[in-house]
Amino acid sequence: MCGRYAVSRGPEELAEAFGVERWEPEESLAPDFNVAPTKQVHVVLDRPLKDAPSRRPVRQLRVLRWGLVPSWAQNPDGAARMINARSETLAEKPSFRRPFAQRRCIIPADGYYEWVTAHDERRLEVEGRKKRARKQPYFVLPADGSVFAMAGIYEFWRDRTLPDGHPQAWWATCSVITTEAETGPLAVAPADGPRSLSEIHPRMPLMLTPDRWDAWLDPGNTDTEGSLQQLLAPPPGGLMRAFPVSTAVSNVRNNGPELLQELAAPEEGTLF
Numbered sequence: 001m002c003g004r005y006a007v008s009r010g011p012e013e014l015a016e017a018f019g020v021e022r023w024e025p026e027e028s029l030a031p032d033f034n035v036a037p038t039k040q041v042h043v044v045l046d047r048p049l050k051d052a053p054s055r056r057p058v059r060q061l062r063v064l065r066w067g068l069v070p071s072w073a074q075n076p077d078g079a080a081r082m083i084n085a086r087s088e089t090l091a092e093k094p095s096f097r098r099p100f101a102q103r104r105c106i107i108p109a110d111g112y113y114e115w116v117t118a119h120d121e122r123r124l125e126v127e128g129r130k131k132r133a134r135k136q137p138y139f140v141l142p143a144d145g146s147v148f149a150m151a152g153i154y155e156f157w158r159d160r161t162l163p164d165g166h167p168q169a170w171w172a173t174c175s176v177i178t179t180e181a182e183t184g185p186l187a188v189a190p191a192d193g194p195r196s197l198s199e200i201h202p203r204m205p206l207m208l209t210p211d212r213w214d215a216w217l218d219p220g221n222t223d224t225e226g227s228l229q230q231l232l233a234p235p236p237g238g239l240m241r242a243f244p245v246s247t248a249v250s251n252v253r254n255n256g257p258e259l260l261q262e263l264a265a266p267e268e269g270t271l272f
Contacts, residue, residue: 111141
Protein backbone atom coordinates (compact mmCIF):
# COMPACT_ATOMS: atom_id res chain seq x y z
CA MET A 1 0.00 0.00 0.00
CA CYS A 2 0.98 3.66 0.16
CA GLY A 3 0.01 5.46 3.33
CA ARG A 4 2.80 8.00 3.57
CA TYR A 5 5.39 9.41 1.18
CA ALA A 6 7.89 12.24 0.73
CA VAL A 7 8.44 14.80 -2.00
CA SER A 8 11.35 17.23 -1.73
CA ARG A 9 11.20 18.57 -5.30
CA GLY A 10 9.58 21.96 -5.81
CA PRO A 11 7.07 22.77 -8.58
CA GLU A 12 9.73 24.07 -10.96
CA GLU A 13 11.71 20.83 -10.76
CA LEU A 14 8.58 18.70 -11.09
CA ALA A 15 7.38 20.73 -14.07
CA GLU A 16 10.71 20.23 -15.81
CA ALA A 17 10.84 16.51 -15.02
CA PHE A 18 7.41 15.81 -16.50
CA GLY A 19 7.36 18.32 -19.35
CA VAL A 20 4.58 20.36 -17.73
CA GLU A 21 3.20 23.19 -19.86
CA ARG A 22 1.05 24.90 -17.24
CA TRP A 23 1.13 25.36 -13.48
CA GLU A 24 -0.03 28.14 -11.20
CA PRO A 25 2.66 29.55 -8.88
CA GLU A 26 0.00 30.52 -6.33
CA GLU A 27 -0.97 26.83 -6.06
CA SER A 28 2.55 25.52 -5.52
CA LEU A 29 3.30 23.44 -2.45
CA ALA A 30 6.40 23.45 -0.27
CA PRO A 31 8.47 20.27 0.00
CA ASP A 32 6.77 17.76 2.27
CA PHE A 33 8.76 14.96 3.88
CA ASN A 34 5.77 13.33 5.56
CA VAL A 35 2.83 13.44 3.16
CA ALA A 36 -0.20 11.92 4.88
CA PRO A 37 -3.74 11.12 3.69
CA THR A 38 -6.09 14.11 3.13
CA LYS A 39 -3.15 16.47 2.56
CA GLN A 40 -2.90 18.65 -0.53
CA VAL A 41 -0.48 17.08 -3.04
CA HIS A 42 1.01 17.83 -6.44
CA VAL A 43 -0.18 15.72 -9.37
CA VAL A 44 0.62 15.75 -13.09
CA LEU A 45 -2.29 15.40 -15.52
CA ASP A 46 -3.22 16.05 -19.14
CA ARG A 47 -6.43 18.03 -19.48
CA PRO A 48 -7.80 20.84 -21.70
CA LEU A 49 -7.50 24.27 -20.12
CA LYS A 50 -10.74 25.72 -18.82
CA ASP A 51 -12.26 28.33 -21.17
CA ALA A 52 -9.46 27.83 -23.72
CA PRO A 53 -10.54 27.93 -27.39
CA SER A 54 -8.72 24.66 -28.07
CA ARG A 55 -9.70 21.36 -26.44
CA ARG A 56 -6.15 20.10 -26.80
CA PRO A 57 -5.01 18.33 -23.60
CA VAL A 58 -2.37 20.38 -21.80
CA ARG A 59 0.07 18.84 -19.35
CA GLN A 60 -0.47 20.53 -16.01
CA LEU A 61 0.89 20.42 -12.47
CA ARG A 62 -2.13 20.68 -10.19
CA VAL A 63 -2.82 20.57 -6.46
CA LEU A 64 -5.35 17.93 -5.36
CA ARG A 65 -6.41 16.41 -2.06
CA TRP A 66 -5.10 12.89 -1.37
CA GLY A 67 -8.09 10.62 -0.74
CA LEU A 68 -10.53 10.14 -3.58
CA VAL A 69 -14.15 11.24 -3.24
CA PRO A 70 -16.36 9.64 -5.95
CA SER A 71 -18.43 12.09 -7.96
CA TRP A 72 -21.63 10.39 -6.76
CA ALA A 73 -20.74 10.42 -3.04
CA GLN A 74 -23.21 12.10 -0.68
CA ASN A 75 -20.35 13.53 1.39
CA PRO A 76 -16.53 13.39 1.53
CA ASP A 77 -16.32 11.43 4.78
CA GLY A 78 -14.80 8.34 3.17
CA ALA A 79 -11.89 10.15 1.50
CA ALA A 80 -9.29 8.99 4.02
CA ARG A 81 -10.20 5.39 3.22
CA MET A 82 -9.68 5.86 -0.53
CA ILE A 83 -6.05 6.89 -0.62
CA ASN A 84 -5.18 3.69 -2.52
CA ALA A 85 -6.82 1.87 -5.44
CA ARG A 86 -5.85 -1.70 -6.28
CA SER A 87 -4.68 -2.11 -9.88
CA GLU A 88 -6.37 -5.50 -10.15
CA THR A 89 -9.89 -4.08 -9.61
CA LEU A 90 -9.71 -0.56 -11.06
CA ALA A 91 -12.03 -1.39 -13.96
CA GLU A 92 -14.58 -3.02 -11.63
CA LYS A 93 -14.96 -0.87 -8.52
CA PRO A 94 -17.67 1.79 -8.86
CA SER A 95 -15.51 4.38 -7.10
CA PHE A 96 -12.58 3.93 -9.46
CA ARG A 97 -14.04 2.71 -12.77
CA ARG A 98 -14.78 6.11 -14.34
CA PRO A 99 -11.59 7.86 -13.12
CA PHE A 100 -9.54 4.94 -14.46
CA ALA A 101 -11.13 5.41 -17.88
CA GLN A 102 -11.07 9.20 -18.01
CA ARG A 103 -8.99 10.84 -15.29
CA ARG A 104 -5.55 9.34 -14.76
CA CYS A 105 -2.64 11.23 -13.24
CA ILE A 106 0.89 10.84 -11.94
CA ILE A 107 1.62 11.59 -8.29
CA PRO A 108 5.31 12.55 -7.99
CA ALA A 109 7.38 11.59 -4.97
CA ASP A 110 10.92 10.94 -3.85
CA GLY A 111 9.73 7.62 -2.45
CA TYR A 112 7.33 6.15 0.08
CA TYR A 113 7.45 4.93 3.67
CA GLU A 114 6.46 1.48 4.82
CA TRP A 115 6.55 -0.07 8.28
CA VAL A 116 7.88 -3.57 8.90
CA THR A 117 7.22 -6.09 11.64
CA ALA A 118 9.11 -9.38 11.74
CA HIS A 119 7.14 -12.38 10.44
CA ASP A 120 7.00 -14.24 13.76
CA GLU A 121 6.09 -11.09 15.67
CA ARG A 122 3.33 -10.34 13.17
CA ARG A 123 1.93 -13.87 13.58
CA LEU A 124 1.84 -13.55 17.37
CA GLU A 125 0.17 -10.17 17.08
CA VAL A 126 -2.52 -11.54 14.76
CA GLU A 127 -3.13 -14.44 17.14
CA GLY A 128 -3.55 -11.99 20.00
CA ARG A 129 -0.64 -13.47 21.92
CA LYS A 130 1.49 -10.34 21.82
CA LYS A 131 0.88 -6.64 22.12
CA ARG A 132 1.35 -4.56 18.99
CA ALA A 133 5.05 -4.52 18.16
CA ARG A 134 7.02 -1.36 17.52
CA LYS A 135 7.54 -1.27 13.78
CA GLN A 136 10.61 -0.10 11.88
CA PRO A 137 9.89 2.36 9.05
CA TYR A 138 11.72 1.99 5.74
CA PHE A 139 11.99 4.47 2.91
CA VAL A 140 11.61 2.99 -0.57
CA LEU A 141 12.80 4.94 -3.61
CA PRO A 142 14.27 4.55 -7.11
CA ALA A 143 17.86 3.38 -6.79
CA ASP A 144 19.05 5.97 -9.32
CA GLY A 145 17.54 8.89 -7.38
CA SER A 146 15.07 9.77 -10.12
CA VAL A 147 11.55 10.99 -9.42
CA PHE A 148 9.19 8.27 -8.24
CA ALA A 149 6.18 8.52 -10.57
CA MET A 150 3.24 6.86 -8.82
CA ALA A 151 0.27 5.99 -11.03
CA GLY A 152 -2.88 7.71 -9.83
CA ILE A 153 -6.47 8.55 -10.65
CA TYR A 154 -8.40 11.70 -9.82
CA GLU A 155 -12.01 12.80 -9.54
CA PHE A 156 -14.18 15.89 -9.03
CA TRP A 157 -16.86 16.11 -6.36
CA ARG A 158 -19.46 18.87 -5.94
CA ASP A 159 -20.38 19.91 -2.39
CA ARG A 160 -24.11 20.54 -2.80
CA THR A 161 -24.30 22.31 0.56
CA LEU A 162 -22.39 25.27 -0.92
CA PRO A 163 -23.64 27.76 -3.51
CA ASP A 164 -22.30 28.06 -7.05
CA GLY A 165 -19.13 30.12 -7.15
CA HIS A 166 -18.05 29.20 -3.63
CA PRO A 167 -14.27 28.51 -3.63
CA GLN A 168 -14.81 25.17 -1.86
CA ALA A 169 -17.83 24.03 -3.85
CA TRP A 170 -15.71 21.67 -5.95
CA TRP A 171 -13.22 19.16 -4.58
CA ALA A 172 -10.47 17.64 -6.72
CA THR A 173 -9.16 14.44 -5.13
CA CYS A 174 -6.87 11.56 -6.02
CA SER A 175 -5.79 8.02 -5.15
CA VAL A 176 -2.49 6.19 -5.55
CA ILE A 177 -2.75 2.95 -7.50
CA THR A 178 -1.09 -0.06 -5.87
CA THR A 179 0.09 -3.41 -7.15
CA GLU A 180 1.68 -6.56 -5.73
CA ALA A 181 5.12 -5.85 -4.31
CA GLU A 182 8.16 -7.17 -6.12
CA THR A 183 9.51 -10.47 -4.85
CA GLY A 184 12.89 -10.12 -6.58
CA PRO A 185 15.94 -8.60 -4.89
CA LEU A 186 16.20 -4.89 -4.30
CA ALA A 187 18.77 -2.98 -6.33
CA VAL A 188 20.24 -1.84 -3.01
CA ALA A 189 19.13 -3.63 0.15
CA PRO A 190 19.94 -2.75 3.77
CA ALA A 191 22.70 -4.82 5.36
CA ASP A 192 20.37 -6.07 8.09
CA GLY A 193 16.82 -6.05 6.85
CA PRO A 194 14.43 -6.90 4.01
CA ARG A 195 15.94 -8.15 0.75
CA SER A 196 12.87 -7.48 -1.41
CA LEU A 197 9.89 -5.14 -1.43
CA SER A 198 7.54 -8.03 -0.66
CA GLU A 199 9.40 -8.58 2.62
CA ILE A 200 8.52 -5.02 3.58
CA HIS A 201 4.84 -5.13 2.57
CA PRO A 202 2.77 -7.26 0.15
CA ARG A 203 1.65 -4.14 -1.76
CA MET A 204 3.50 -1.18 -3.29
CA PRO A 205 2.60 1.91 -5.32
CA LEU A 206 2.53 1.23 -9.06
CA MET A 207 5.59 3.00 -10.44
CA LEU A 208 5.35 4.29 -14.01
CA THR A 209 8.62 4.35 -15.92
CA PRO A 210 9.05 7.38 -18.23
CA ASP A 211 8.18 5.36 -21.34
CA ARG A 212 4.64 4.95 -19.95
CA TRP A 213 3.95 8.52 -18.86
CA ASP A 214 2.43 9.86 -22.09
CA ALA A 215 0.17 6.86 -22.63
CA TRP A 216 -1.00 6.84 -19.02
CA LEU A 217 -1.86 10.55 -19.02
CA ASP A 218 -3.59 10.52 -22.41
CA PRO A 219 -7.27 11.36 -21.66
CA GLY A 220 -8.27 10.16 -25.12
CA ASN A 221 -7.47 6.57 -24.23
CA THR A 222 -10.47 4.99 -22.49
CA ASP A 223 -9.67 1.36 -23.32
CA THR A 224 -9.90 -0.02 -19.79
CA GLU A 225 -10.00 -3.62 -21.00
CA GLY A 226 -7.02 -3.39 -23.35
CA SER A 227 -4.18 -0.89 -23.57
CA LEU A 228 -4.80 0.66 -20.15
CA GLN A 229 -4.62 -2.77 -18.54
CA GLN A 230 -1.20 -3.23 -20.13
CA LEU A 231 -0.02 -0.01 -18.47
CA LEU A 232 -0.90 -1.53 -15.08
CA ALA A 233 1.82 -4.15 -15.47
CA PRO A 234 4.51 -3.78 -12.78
CA PRO A 235 7.73 -2.07 -13.88
CA PRO A 236 10.92 -4.07 -14.45
CA GLY A 237 12.38 -5.46 -11.24
CA GLY A 238 15.55 -4.28 -9.58
CA LEU A 239 14.88 -0.54 -9.88
CA MET A 240 14.26 0.16 -6.19
CA ARG A 241 16.24 0.45 -2.99
CA ALA A 242 15.13 0.63 0.64
CA PHE A 243 16.71 1.71 3.90
CA PRO A 244 15.62 2.16 7.51
CA VAL A 245 14.72 5.64 8.75
CA SER A 246 13.87 7.15 12.11
CA THR A 247 10.61 6.20 13.81
CA ALA A 248 10.01 9.95 14.03
CA VAL A 249 8.25 9.63 10.67
CA SER A 250 5.52 7.65 12.41
CA ASN A 251 4.24 10.91 13.88
CA VAL A 252 2.57 12.97 11.13
CA ARG A 253 3.48 16.18 12.98
CA ASN A 254 7.16 15.56 12.25
CA ASN A 255 8.23 16.95 8.90
CA GLY A 256 11.72 17.72 7.63
CA PRO A 257 14.59 16.37 5.52
CA GLU A 258 15.98 14.55 8.56
CA LEU A 259 13.18 12.00 8.13
CA LEU A 260 14.95 10.76 4.98
CA GLN A 261 18.25 10.22 6.76
CA GLU A 262 19.38 6.63 6.23
CA LEU A 263 20.08 4.71 9.43
CA ALA A 264 22.99 2.33 9.62
CA ALA A 265 20.70 -0.21 11.30
CA PRO A 266 17.10 -0.44 12.55
CA GLU A 267 16.43 1.55 15.69
CA GLU A 268 16.80 -0.26 19.00
CA GLY A 269 13.55 -1.85 20.07
CA THR A 270 12.14 -2.04 16.54
CA LEU A 271 11.81 -5.23 14.59
CA PHE A 272 12.34 -6.76 11.21
